[in-house]
Amino acid sequence: MADLRRSFRGLEPPKNEQSARDIDVPPFLAELLGKHLASWPYDWVFCTQTGKWWWRSEWFRVIRPAADGREARPRARGTAVKEAWEPITPGLTMRDLRHTHDTYQAEDDVNPVLAHEQSGHKYPGIKGTYQHPTPAMRKHRLKALQRRYERALKNLGWKAIWES
Template identity: 35%
Template sequence: MSRLVIKAWAKTLRRSLSERSVADVVGLLSMILGEAVDEGLFGSNSCRNPRLNSGDQPERPHAEADEVTALAERTPAGNPVLIVTAAYTGMRWGELAGLQWSRVDLDKQEIRIDARDGALHEPHGKLHLNPPKTPAGVRTVHLPTFLAEQLAELAVREADRAVRVHRPGRRPAPPLHFRRRVWLPALQGDTTLGWAPIKPHMHFHDLRHTPKTRLIEDGVTEVLQHKRIGHKFRGVMGVYSHVTRPMVDAMLAGLQARCEQYGSKTL
């Protein structure tokens, strides 16, 4: 198995998988081959550091604040909270879909993403509450006042439900169901209602680009940016930089001001 063969295989994988998934698959193969080398089954690991060339990747879209409001207004009851929370917190789909009210502290205005069952996953077509995608996903997500108030209103109406989809005794709605029934119609618009299309090729995951971009605009420190969206801050800065309450308060003030400028649907 030559390095050229591995690179050609990776190129084939890209036809149906994301770059991250391709990297994970190739990385797993490298680990397996590495073990085989250690056991004397192979002379070398031809998959070690293959330097995969993914080519130029198109820039993913992100939603502006007014577009977030418009998308939320186009969705059925119970769904606007998902759109707005995703766009202002950077939480992943699984973190939102599996979020339980017991993890939402409205007095402290924060959401806790638990290390044991902080995200909804769909392995082999079955939905389960499991740990977040990465260890960095275990975090406290601080909420601007407007979002805490909207969640409080929703909690009064649906206290027996999860924030989004999971009701005790019922099977949670899968991501594909949400995409077809809620997300795509909101993006595509409806001429009879005067709704113009909003970036029809935008994925729900692209809403994670929105808060990241806003935080950069507001001058939020990089360590808090990473913490906010559940990414590990690597390198020396990641070791010696820490999030403080004044940093969080300044960030929340910026998010609150943005909402007051563009408005947000009452949930």
């Protein structure tokens, strides 16, 4: 089992064989992940700079400050100088991100069976038993996510990484 985990290049190790699954990513995200993985020396796609697992506490210690902004901090014993940065989205939570993604899927007319799968849930009732995501459903969602990304960049006056 240890050898399998070492050769597995993914988001995190699956809990068991049945929970391992492929994920769909739109072209912009595939491009970003490809650039990240080209020089990333660790087995896991998202981990610390030393290859260790991100713990929940890292959200509040490392990631959340990027959303909330940070005041400049001078050099102190044991810590380096830290420059200030402006808030991106003050108060952002993981829950907000999950709900926003679900809302975008509804707005983009993503089939509910596929939207539930994306959230890690089974579609309720008999439809969840008989209906399954199809390649056409997946393609529709990926196109919608790509359009949403391109529209956001255009609104910000930015260019996509492949246009730079």
